[in-house]
Amino acid sequence: MDVVLEHVGKQFGRVTAVEDVSLTVGEGELVALLGPSGCGKSTTLFLVAGLYRPTSGRILFGGRVANDATPQERGVGMVFQSYALYPHLTVFENIAFPLRVRRTRGTEIAERVRRVADLVGIAELLPRRPGQLSGGQQQRVALCRALVKEPAVLLLDEPLSNLDARLREATRAEIRRLQRELGITTLFVSHDQAEALSVADRVGVMHGGRLIAVMTPADLYEHPPSRFIAEFIGTPPMNFLEARVEDGRLAVTGVAPRPLAHPIPPGTYVLGVRPEHLELAADGDLRAEVFLVEQMGREWLVHAACGDASLRLLTGAGAAVTVGSRVSLRLVWRRAHLFESQSGAAVPFGLADAPR
Amino acid sequence: MGALEAAPAARRRGAVRNVLRGAASPVFFLGPAVLLIAALFLAPAVVTVAISLTNLSVATGLTHYRWIGIGNYGLIAHSPWLVLVLRNTVLYVVATLVLFNVGFALVLAILTAHLSDRAAGVFRVLWMLPRITPSVILAMMWRWFAAEPPYGTVSQVLGLVGIPGHNWMNAHPWAFVVALNGFVGASFGMIIFSSAIAGIPRDQYLAAQVDGASAWQQVWRITLPRLRWPILFVTAYQTLSLLTSFEYILLTTNGGPGFYTTEVWSLYAFHLALSNYFGNTQFGLGAALAAVLVVLGLGASLVYLRVFRFGELVAAPRIEVN
Known part of the structure; x- marks a missing residue:
């Protein structure tokens, strides 16, 4: 029935x-x-x-x-x-x-x-x-x-x-x-x-x-x-970074502005990135300082501070991170989400140089 | 040599001290309660039994009484009124208990459980009023309530519909004795049962509703089984208090109307021992009646414990005491 x-x-x-x-x-x-x-x-x-x-x-x-x-x-x-x-x-x-x-x-x-x-x-x-x-x-x-x-x-x-x-x-x-x-x-x-x-x-x-x-x-x-x-969905929870859209470019706090593939109304937004979509990389998008490493067996949950924002990322066990070390992080742009800062509604977006 | 001989003695003294120390805390904790029970319950009981073995009365005074062994008990056993008074006592206790102190209390508790908290509170306070009203005033109210025309309320109301008035308490003494005691006594069970019902999780009733149980089935299958212990408690406790309470009967019918119509055991004891019609109050005989009443109460309690399978209801103590 x-x-x-x-x-x-x-x-x-x-x-x-x-x-x-x-x-x-x-x-x-x-x-x-x-x-x-x-x-x-x-x-x-x-x-x-x-x-x-x-x-x-x-x-x-x-x-x-x-x-x-x-x-x-x-x-x-x-x-x-x-x-x-x-x-x-x-x-x-x-x-x-x-x-x-x-x-x-x-x-x-x-x-x-x-x-x-x-x-x-x-x-x-x-x-x-x-x-x-x-x-x-x-x-x-x-x-x-x-x-x-x-x-x-x-x-x-x-x-x-x-x-x-x-x-x-x-x-x-x-x-x-x-x-x-x-x-x-x-x-x-x-x-x-x-x-x-x-x-x-x-x-x-x-x-x-x-x-x-x-x-x-x-x-x-x-x-x-x-x-x-x-x-609400996802453990550990998603990271959120303040962002602005200006002149057809997406400027995320701590990250160099990137050109958008399709126009989005200018204004303030929030960029959401899941912990598994932040990766340690030699030349990443943003820099952060590790302040806590939770060893959870198969993977580690690394907490890092980027300016005022606190970021969580998942790395494989045994990654070369220690508390206090500075790391460079790459965003997996294809898997990132953009939300209007006021209403919180999701806004589809794509970067000109990183197609979804 | 001397040192070796002294050692066992010292060890013995130490052992004695340990025993004393071990005994100290139980004595300390139990002492006050034991003293109170001895002074307030045990001593009067012993004195009562002692008096029951004498012919102490107003006539003998405190100086000329004699020890007559179980003579008073023989008088009771052979009393022509024994069966009548015993039957009255059983009728009084069973009717009040079943109809009011447990039966009506259960109905009140179950009904108020379905009211809003505020309405239930008002309702329960109303039922507490008879209990906090002085018994003499309440008894007087009921006497006027039942009085003959033109005074009695019942007669006035029934007169409106053409029913001839008379003294209703004289016409139906047992109905009034039971109802008056029941109106006072019902609030006790109501409070006990209400709090027990409040302790039943709401989910159990919701689950029963989902399973299609009617309101009656919810009461019969969920509420009542979980009130077994409170019902035992109220039944046992109220049996004992009804056996020994006679003030409302004294103040309304005083054992009448007529000869011993509503004379119950405790009232009979009171009349013989303290309020004899002939002025010669027989303390010895009254004490013997009181002692028999204690045995009756004990017997009833033992039966209840059996019927309600008390052993199953008792949980292990939560606090471990060596």
């Missing part, structure tokens, strides 16, 4: 939590909503779940308006950030809960609980209580409880944020596998970009209650449509 949001808004009293969100989650697609805390992504998920009612706009499930439909009528399964398992019930009874409340026959309950527990790999945990389980096991139980109803739409609210780093990677792969296998339409909320980018078919970025972009993970990284997204 596909889920469509049309100009959906939600207000709590005078506070606007979600404003004018339009989004389509296609049949069998996994869409992640990504954003900093308080951006309205969980509220949006609750609106889709039917726990909140939208104050404006329409929500459609399979083409039918579902604004006033209960979660039950929508056929959604949901995993909460806290897992929301019932501590007084065994794992079996937790998973059986959605079936019990709709008075499914006992034999069918036992069969369906066992099937979904096998699918997620927790069959041996069924007699235990949630308090006796690790975080990862609890998370799987919560997933089973969401799946046992065979929902048309699966909703995941920060399902991995309470797991430790290694388990998180394993679990997100597991969620992806299950979602593919079951072909279930899924909306996934996360504040962790690595999680969202790695799991989702498409990622919607939310900011201040608005959905500011919906793109594939690759597009989001390669072609961020705004400075906010460019800054």
Whole structure:
């Protein structure tokens, strides 16, 4: 089943939590909503779940308006950030809960609980209580409880944020596998970009209650449509340098002005360069002084000061940099991004001497 | 030689000192509580039991009483009123507990949990009013409330629809005794249950809603199972306080109307020991009645612990004490 949001808004009293969100989650697609805390992504998920009612706009499930439909009528399964398992019930009874409340026959309950527990790999945990389980096991139980109803739409609210780093990677792969296998339409909320980018078919970025972009993970990284997204997506984060356009030339702070291939309105801009697109070079574009080297195994993250700006660049392990040394850096112009300094909107650009 | 002989003695003295030092801190910490319990609970209990073994009364005074062994207990066992008073006591405790102190308190707590904080606060304060009203005033209010026409509120209101008025408390003494105690007692359970409900994470209710649970199913399957411990506590605690409390009955029906209609065990003890109709108050017999009441309370508590499987509810202490 596909889920469509049309100009959906939600207000709590005078506070606007979600404003004018339009989004389509296609049949069998996994869409992640990504954003900093308080951006309205969980509220949006609750609106889709039917726990909140939208104050404006329409929500459609399979083409039918579902604004006033209960979660039950929508056929959604949901995993909460806290897992929301019932501590007084065994794992079996937790998973059986959605079936019990709709008075499914006992034999069918036992069969369906066992099937979904096998699918997620927790069959041996069924007699235990949630308090006796690790975080990862609890998370799987919560997933089973969401799946046992065979929902048309699966909703995941920060399902991995309470797991430790290694388990998180394993679990997100597991969620992806299950979602593919079951072909279930899924909306996934996360504040962790690595999680969202790695799991989702498409990622919607939310900011201040608005959905500011919906793109594939690759597009989001390669072609961020705004400075906010460019800054938010990518670890370590993108570097930003002040720039000016004058007389058909792009002048970046600390870098000699370069001629533009196509005219751009003159004014102040911000140039964004990812840490992997700054390279150590004998005759680079700008000079900087190294003040910190973080050795991260496969690669090193070098922090260098260029005038007032602090730059981050990734080098291979064992690069010839030490704290205090002066380095020359080359910009990979083809992979750099230009943003309007006021609106933050991305501006396509190319250099006459470095075609994109 | 002398030095070698002295060594074990010194070691023994050191060992004694270590034991003392080890014992010092428990004594230090437990001492005040043990003293208080001994003075305020143990001593009166011992004195009560001691008095119950005498024929102490106004007639004997403090000088001419005799030790009569378990004579008073024999009197109680063979009293023609024993069954009546016992039945009244069970009716009073069970009805008040089930209908009000636990039942109605649960209803109030669950309903107020669904109100806004402010509305719930106002509502809970209203229910606290009977508890902070002096019992004599409250009892007087209820007596006038139930009085015959033209005074009683109930009679006045029912008179409007043509129902003849009379003294409603005399007509339905048990309804009034239970309701009056229940209106006072319900707020205790309400506060305990409300705070326990507030401790249940909101996500659990949201998850249940997503899974299609109705409001009733949420209460039955999530709220109530998690109130097992508070319900045990309120049941046990209120059973004991109801067993021993008789002031509202004393101030309204005083065991009547008629002969021992609402006479409960503690009121019976009070009447015999301190407020005898004939003026000869029998301290010994009253003390024996009180001692029996303690045994009844203990028995009820043990049954509760069994029924609610108390052992499963107790968690290991968070702070490790050697």
